[in-house]
Structures are given as C-alpha cells and as structure tokens.
Amino acid sequence: MVGKADTRDGVPVLSRALLREQAVEVIRNMVVSGALASGDRINEVELAGRLGISRGPLREAIQRLSSEGVIELRQNRGAYVRAITPEDVRHMYEARELIEVRAAELAAEHASEADIVALRETLDGVRAALQNDAGASYPQEADVHDLVLSLSGNRYLQQVGVDLQNRVRVARAKSGSSPGRAREALAEHHEIVEAIAGRDGERAATAMANHLRNSLQHLFESAEE
Known part of the structure; x- marks a missing residue:
C-alpha cells in the first residue's frame, strides 16, 4: 500500500523512504517469481532503470533485503541473490x-x-x-x-x-x-x-x-x- 505523500504546489511528492519500500517489495517478488534467480548478480544500473528510480533508494532497498537474508553483499563484487541452503x-x-x-x-x-x-x-x-x-x-x-x-x-x-x-x-x-x-x-x-x-x-x-x-x-x- 502506498502511504500518504507530501505535496509540493499541490502535486504529490514521493518520499525516498516510500520509493525504498516499493523497491523492496518489487525486488523481493522478483526473487520469489524467479525473475531474479539464486546466485544472480544484481546490476544496479539496469535494475534502477527498470524500476524508474535512482540508485540511491535502490541501494537502500538492497541493504534492507540483505538484512532479510534475500540478498548477499559480497565485498568488492556487488550484490547477489542469496542461495538458500x-x-x-x-x-x-x-x-x-x-x-x-x-x-x-x-x-x-x-x-x-x-x-x-x-x-x-x-x-x-x-x-x-x-x-x-x-x-x-x-x-x-x-x-x-x-x-x-x-x-x-x-x-x-x-x-x-x-x-x-x-x-x-x-x-x-x-x-x-x-x-x-x-x-x-x-x-x-x-x-x-x-x-x-x-x-x-x-x-x-x-x-x-x-x-x-x-x-x-x-x-x-x-x-x-
């Protein structure tokens, strides 16, 4: 559910937190559906483009999913869909x-x-x-x-x-x-x-x-x- 957004000149403005939460949900669903498979490397530039957001909220979403155990962050190598044993x-x-x-x-x-x-x-x-x-x-x-x-x-x-x-x-x-x-x-x-x-x-x-x-x-x- 989309939360209440701030407005600027009467136009709703999506907050960074809202974009992050939406990105978390979309990426999690991509993993569940197999659109992002176990072991896949996440291309931040490509994924940000597909979601229509900047890399800032995308990286915050990736950090959140890392804390959930869905994504694995590898030092100097980037983010990968975590393989579940x-x-x-x-x-x-x-x-x-x-x-x-x-x-x-x-x-x-x-x-x-x-x-x-x-x-x-x-x-x-x-x-x-x-x-x-x-x-x-x-x-x-x-x-x-x-x-x-x-x-x-x-x-x-x-x-x-x-x-x-x-x-x-x-x-x-x-x-x-x-x-x-x-x-x-x-x-x-x-x-x-x-x-x-x-x-x-x-x-x-x-x-x-x-x-x-x-x-x-x-x-x-x-x-x-």
Missing part, C-alpha cells in the same frame, strides 16, 4: 514454529469476533480461487500466517514473524506453486482458524505446529523432484 530452510522453520505456534495460541485469546470473521472470509476467498482454477497455487496475498501474527497482540512476535515470512516466501517459491499442497495448506489453515474461533489456544498451537512441519516436509520433497 537446506540448513537455512530448516532453521527458518524451527524459528517459525517457536514464534507462530505461540502467536496462534495468543490469537485464540485476543481475536475479536470481527477478526474471526475476517479470518474465515480470507479462507473463503482462497477456497473460491482454488475451486475456480484446478492448477492454481495458494494466493500469496491471502496469507493466514500474517493475520494470525497480527492477532497475537504481541507486536514483537509480529515483527519477527513477518521478517521470517519474507525470508520463507523466497525459499518456498517452488513448493507454493504446487496445487496439491495449496489444497492441503487450506485444510490446515481451516483447522487453525477454527481452533482460534473456538478460543482453544492449545488446539490452535498444535494445528499451527502440524501445519508448519507439513510445509517443511513438502518443501524438502519438492526440492528433491
């Missing part, structure tokens, strides 16, 4: 389990009725999308994990959890494109949401842990294909 993936999911299992438990305690309606509506949208297209993958914009993190009521859990989500989206790009896994994930998300709706923190935590472990297993199986 199986050990990296396992460590990410171990951290996700610690954070998101607790977030699900807290969401069962803190979520309002309106929040639960929003969770169910999100899943209804995913279900409709998958039913309308047999080959569809799970919609990235309908991520229940982000919602659960936000409903935990703990902004620190949310901040760390969202950062991990951004890293994992790159790692799971291949797994997420599997229609079969998308439908399994939808069923698992349904179990998490209904546990939250039932105010059953223990069940929500268990459902989240099972879902994350299944996701990790599928990710490794996809990598072997």
Whole structure:
C-alpha cells in the first residue's frame, strides 16, 4: 500500500523512504517469481532503470533485503541473490514454529469476533480461487500466517514473524506453486482458524505446529523432484 505523500504546489511528492519500500517489495517478488534467480548478480544500473528510480533508494532497498537474508553483499563484487541452503530452510522453520505456534495460541485469546470473521472470509476467498482454477497455487496475498501474527497482540512476535515470512516466501517459491499442497495448506489453515474461533489456544498451537512441519516436509520433497 502506498502511504500518504507530501505535496509540493499541490502535486504529490514521493518520499525516498516510500520509493525504498516499493523497491523492496518489487525486488523481493522478483526473487520469489524467479525473475531474479539464486546466485544472480544484481546490476544496479539496469535494475534502477527498470524500476524508474535512482540508485540511491535502490541501494537502500538492497541493504534492507540483505538484512532479510534475500540478498548477499559480497565485498568488492556487488550484490547477489542469496542461495538458500537446506540448513537455512530448516532453521527458518524451527524459528517459525517457536514464534507462530505461540502467536496462534495468543490469537485464540485476543481475536475479536470481527477478526474471526475476517479470518474465515480470507479462507473463503482462497477456497473460491482454488475451486475456480484446478492448477492454481495458494494466493500469496491471502496469507493466514500474517493475520494470525497480527492477532497475537504481541507486536514483537509480529515483527519477527513477518521478517521470517519474507525470508520463507523466497525459499518456498517452488513448493507454493504446487496445487496439491495449496489444497492441503487450506485444510490446515481451516483447522487453525477454527481452533482460534473456538478460543482453544492449545488446539490452535498444535494445528499451527502440524501445519508448519507439513510445509517443511513438502518443501524438502519438492526440492528433491
């Protein structure tokens, strides 16, 4: 979402921070989609031209993505799309389990009725999308994990959890494109949401842990294909 811009003579002026955040999102999506592949060197001049921005905000975006682990900065060699190892993936999911299992438990305690309606509506949208297209993958914009993190009521859990989500989206790009896994994930998300709706923190935590472990297993199986 584009934030409110300053104006100059009545004309909106995009701030440097806004350009940086937009560039972060675009570059991250390029990595997830494969437009920038693992190990690719990032040509700053070319990429800045494609994005229509100067190299200043682009470099700030690259620094941000480096802190997320998406891009690797090599001394005197430039920026490269970071290769993610199986050990990296396992460590990410171990951290996700610690954070998101607790977030699900807290969401069962803190979520309002309106929040639960929003969770169910999100899943209804995913279900409709998958039913309308047999080959569809799970919609990235309908991520229940982000919602659960936000409903935990703990902004620190949310901040760390969202950062991990951004890293994992790159790692799971291949797994997420599997229609079969998308439908399994939808069923698992349904179990998490209904546990939250039932105010059953223990069940929500268990459902989240099972879902994350299944996701990790599928990710490794996809990598072997």
